[in-house]
Amino acid sequence: MSEQHPPTGDTSGRPARAHGSTPGPTGRTRLDSYVDRYAARTQGMTASEIRALFSVASRPEVVSLAGGMPNISGLPLDVVADSLDELVRNRGTVAMQYGPGQGDPHLRGQICEVMRLEGIEAHPDDVVVTVGSQQAVDLVTRIFCDPGDVVICEAPSYVGALGVFKAYQCDVVHVEMDSDGLVPSALRDAIAHVQAAGRRIKFVYTIPNYHNPAGVTLSAARRPEILEICREADVLVLEDNPYGLLGFDEEPHRALRADEADGVIYLGSFSKTFAPGFRVGWALAPHAVREKLVLAQESATLCPPAFSQLAVSAYLDDHDWLGQVKEFREMYRERRDAMIDALDDMMPAAARWNVPTGGFYVWLTLPPGLDAKAMLPRAVTNRVAFVPGTAFFADGFGSQSMRLSYCYPTPERIREGVRRLVGVIEEEIELRHTFGTGLAATPVPALRRNDGYDAPGSDLT
Numbered sequence: 008m009s010e011q012h013p014p015t016g017d018t019s020g021r022p023a024r025a026h027g028s029t030p031g032p033t034g035r036t037r038l039d040s041y042v043d044r045y046a047a048r049t050q051g052m053t054a055s056e057i058r059a060l061f062s063v064a065s066r067p068e069v070v071s072l073a074g075g076m077p078n079i080s081g082l083p084l085d086v087v088a089d090s091l092d093e094l095v096r097n098r099g100t101v102a103m104q105y106g107p108g109q110g111d112p113h114l115r116g117q118i119c120e121v122m123r124l125e126g127i128e129a130h131p132d133d134v135v136v137t138v139g140s141q142q143a144v145d146l147v148t149r150i151f152c153d154p155g156d157v158v159i160c161e162a163p164s165y166v167g168a169l170g171v172f173k174a175y176q177c178d179v180v181h182v183e184m185d186s187d188g189l190v191p192s193a194l195r196d197a198i199a200h201v202q203a204a205g206r207r208i209k210f211v212y213t214i215p216n217y218h219n220p221a222g223v224t225l226s227a228a229r230r231p232e233i234l235e236i237c238r239e240a241d242v243l244v245l246e247d248n249p250y251g252l253l254g255f256d257e258e259p260h261r262a263l264r265a266d267e268a269d270g271v272i273y274l275g276s277f278s279k280t281f282a283p284g285f286r287v288g289w290a291l292a293p294h295a296v297r298e299k300l301v302l303a304q305e306s307a308t309l310c311p312p313a314f315s316q317l318a319v320s321a322y323l324d325d326h327d328w329l330g331q332v333k334e335f336r337e338m339y340r341e342r343r344d345a346m347i348d349a350l351d352d353m354m355p356a357a358a359r360w361n362v363p364t365g366g367f368y369v370w371l372t373l374p375p376g377l378d379a380k381a382m383l384p385r386a387v388t389n390r391v392a393f394v395p396g397t398a399f400f401a402d403g404f405g406s407q408s409m410r411l412s413y414c415y416p417t418p419e420r421i422r423e424g425v426r427r428l429v430g431v432i433e434e435e436i437e438l439r440h441t442f443g444t445g446l447a448a449t450p451v452p453a454l455r456r457n458d459g460y461d462a463p464g465s466d467l468t
């Protein structure tokens with residue numbers, strides 16, 4: 008599920024309505040009487056750590072540094088309202104009708120213009136509109152992956168994609184990142200290792216810009232190298248780029264897809280540049296893959312929602328949407344600064360974090376010996392929430408780290424949130440000293456602040 012979503016569906020373990028609870032094989036009451044009928048793939052469908060947090064973290068007294076919800080309070084709602092009004096009045100019967108499975112042709116042309124900002128030359132025929140880029144991750148996995156196939160992901164990786172890969176029973180192999188993003192030599196080694204074991208790698212899933220959750224960006228020098236490694240090994244790249252236009256000081260980075268049309272499927276989204284509520288994203292794929300994606304889209308939804316597509320399309324046509332993106336960037340930059348300043352001022356020695364150049368996230372690594380997940384209940388009691396690093400690994404690593412989001416709270420709330428978090432960390436350090444399992448025995452790195460990136464990959468060793 009997308010991390011922004013509030014909990015939906017019944018994961019509470021309440022008995023199914025029609026059947027009630029029934030005795031299980033042990034004679035004890037079984038809370039879900041359907042339990043032995045679900046498909047095997049549902050075993051991979053577990054609530055993400057973010058979902059479990061959502062209800063608590065969204066209480067007003069809690070400063071949530073957890074969720075990755077874009078802050079859309081700056082959107083010109085009157086402009087959008089007028090445009091929706093016009094859409095219903097003038098094109099209502101089209102907007103509320105079924106549409107093409109591939110998506111609205113005019114919007115697909117506009118999407119090509121958006122991608123041109125990142126150096127991509129594409130034809131609207133090769134674009135498939137999806138219900139957010141989350142659905143694009145799902146459709147790509149659906150058409151490529153059989154149970155047991157390997158998907159290579161960065162370490163850490165986007166929790167919503169890991170959820171998809173798990174649901175399709177893929178095996179995720181994580182590859183190390185550093186302050187310049189995915190490490191080419193580590194990717195080469197991982198591919199060789201998996202292939203030598205006779206396993207099939209279906210794709211490398213990568214978020215090159217303003218990574219969720221790591222906050223890092225793949226350097227320009229590494230981009231051709233990553234493409235070359237994948238080309239040589241005949242491995243497809245799935246480039247997920249929802250944050251690409253949200254750099255603070257820089258021109259958009261050149262997409263991987265801009266230099267490799269055959270070996271890359273590119274995913275984009277209007278969730279962060281406009282609004283996630285419309286649920287409009289897309290996939291740009293080589294022609295044959297595009298055909299399969301449309302078939303998969305038709306079986307999933309018949310067609311992406313016409314109303315949302317036309318609403319987004321009208322916004323792009325009639326409004327200075329890039330000017331709005333610029334405003335978003337300024338707002339996020341101010342929040343990033345607030346978070347980094349607060350961390351610099353207050354975090355205890357030996358905690359480390361990166362300074363993102365765009366997007367929503369800081370990846371923070373705690374002083375050695377501390378466990379972010381174990382700390383979370385106490386943090387929430389102290390009215391601050393974060394996402395423990397383990398949420399972003401398929402294999403349980405990441406316990407010493409956490410993702411801090413600065414996108415949503417005001418700068419003042421961010422500072423207060425960091426103050427509360429520091430209180431919890433200091434208490435935790437104190438406890439560990441008191442009970443003798445402490446930090447004293449653990450070497451403390453000389454550098455307090457890591458302007459580069461504290462590679463989560465170090466958790467893998």
Ligand SMILES: Cc1ncc(COP(=O)(O)O)c(C=O)c1O
Nearest residue numbers: 139140141165219276278283288
């Ligand atoms: C890396 C990444 N990919 C995909 C998505 C899904 O976005 P959407 O479905 O809203 O386009 C998100 C949302 O947070 C994300 O961070």
